[in-house]
Amino acid sequence: MAGFLGMVKVSDWPDGARPKSWREMILWLYPNGRASLTALLALAKKEQVTDYEYNWYTQTFPEQRGTFTAGEMYIEPILSTAVSGGEAAGETVYVKTTEAVASEFRYGHQVLLRNASDLTADVQSKCVAVVKNGASSYVACRLLEADDNGTTGTLLTADTIKVTGNINPQGGVTPSAISYQPTKFYNKTQIFRTPLEIARTLMKTKSRTGNSYKNLKKLALELHSVEMEWASLLGIVSENTGDNGQPETTTEGLITFLRNNLSSHVRDYKSLSDYSSATWLEGGDDFMLDSTELLTRFTDQSGPSNYVGLAGSGCLKQLERLAKQNGQIVLKPASTLGFGIKIRDWVTSFATIPIITHPLFSQETTMRDTMLILKPSNIIYDYIDDTRFYGQSGKPYGFTSSGKRIDGLNEE
Structure with missing residues (x-):
């Protein structure tokens, strides 16, 4: 062993002489979120x-309505001569529709003929026949009033047909029924x-x-x-x-099921033309309002109507930016000092949605700006x-x- 002068320091020890200090166990790092990983x-x-x-x-509740191409309302069943506008009460018109739309109507239905852009042009009628023939199906309607209600529009511009009741004579026989089958x-x-x-x-x-x-x-x-x-x-x-x-x-x-069966409920702000010219801060509030209205337009009657939003951390950040942009911060004395906005609920006239950060959404970069809104009462985990x-x-x-x-x- 060679000698040396001076104070002995740790760096003078041979390799492996220091046992070092170890903190036992592992520090487990998890993606953050208010919800569990699952x-x-x-x-x-x-x-x-x-x-x-x-x-x-x-089973979807029947809409009893449909749309058709403006100008495809005719004065005879062979569907060749279009209405001219201004038809008199008692005349029969033939509305060319798809077979799916024609299936919503039966003899005796009270039928509204409407221009979706001009509600003053509404004309009421009675369904007197329904013929199903693929894309050339039609609903025959006898007018209950003259086509003179609109300020500018007439039956020539009508594009919507809707059931608004049913009409039956005194002592009449039972009309034919319409049945709706649930979707499997x-x-x-x-x-x-x-x-x-x-x-x-x-x-x-x-x-x-x-x-x-x-x-x-x-x-x-x-x-x-x-x-x-x-x-x-x-x-x-x-x-x-x-x-x-x-x-x-x-x-x-669940997300795949929505894409395949209810694609209108899978909405991406960046790809929707309604907001293409607006930044998130300019159009995000309207996007959230439109999305919430669409989500709550129909609901089931089998359980609570409570919704929950599972969001990534990026989505929550963008919602907070919206709140700061469109809201108002009021400072007041408090026992605990703090500043900012904490978003726990998204409140609209249609629903109040508690927002919970999903840790897996926050971890996955492609899902970080995503929010999945659902009704827990509708979700069932099936297993053998x-x-x-x-x-x-x-x-x-x-x-x-x-x-x-x-x-x-x-x-x-």
Whole structure:
């Protein structure tokens, strides 16, 4: 050993001589949010199903209306001569419509013929015949009043037809009925498996980050739940054959379901022409108001009408910018000093929507500016078997999928 002059310092120690100081355990960093990592599944009711394909029906309230092309109202059933405008009461006109629109009408219905841009031109009539013939279907209407109500418009410019009642004579027979069938929807269950593997030697090795097995088990269970959450949001329904020759199914997520069945409710501020010339601060308030009105236009009667908004941190930031732009901040003495705006509810005439930050939306950059508004009473988590942990019951060894022995645990 060579000698040296002066004070001995830490830097003079040989490599490995310092044991250093370690803080045990791991600092787990999670995406921030007021909701849990599995916010959607946490809000949903649970229901066990008996088959991997399950079905349900939705009945939409009949609109009893339709639109048609202005100028396609005729004076004879062969649909060749258009009305001229100014027809007299008692005359019959023939409104050319699609077969779907014609199916909303029956003999005896009181029918309003309207120009959507000029409500002064309304003309009331009685339905006297309905002919279904694809795109050349028609509704025959006998006018109850002359076509002289409008200041500028006439039946020549009418483009809307709507049921406004039904007309029956004294001592008349029962009219024909119109039936509406509910729409069938379906989805499939999905098997989620998250394995945990750890060598027996590692289980016996002391780690400064705590119990390795418990840490791996904690992470595996959390990843299992997070992957289920993403599938419940963005998955697609499919059925294929797995590598083992058995059925392999995936479930359709809520956002995917909306895109496929109610695309008008999937709204992107940047792609809507109504706001293309306005910045977010200029048009965002109108966008939110229009979206809320559209969302609440129809509702079901089966449960509470409470809505919840699951939002990313970027969406919440943009809503706060709107509030600061369009609101008014009043300073007043308080026991706790503070300044700013805290948005917890989005309040409109149509609904008050509590906004909860979804941590996965905040973590995923492409979802950070997204908000999903839903009614928890309408969300059901269907499963054949709910999540469970299959351990190896304390056995000193495990088996691989091929049945071979391994020196450790292989769990899920």
